[in-house]
Amino acid sequence: MNRFSVWTAVQVIGEEHPRKGQAGVVHAVNPSITDEVAVKFDSDGVVLVVAVADLKAL
Numbered sequence: 001m002n003r004f005s006v007w008t009a010v011q012v013i014g015e016e017h018p019r020k021g022q023a024g025v026v027h028a029v030n031p032s033i034t035d036e037v038a039v040k041f042d043s044d045g046v047v048l049v050v051a052v053a054d055l056k057a058l
Helices: none
Strands: 009-012 023-030 033-041 047-051 055-057
Antiparallel strands (some): 009 023, 009 055, 023 033
């Protein structure tokens, strides 16, 4: 089971991720893919798939 659900506020913490430090909300999850979620970023509204290892819940 994914530790993030839709509408969870998150921040990118992955050192190598180009959006490190940016925040957003989980926009979508796929129960069959537990290591990634779609995040809608607050800064520009873009939705990107991000590895859960690169995120922390706020």
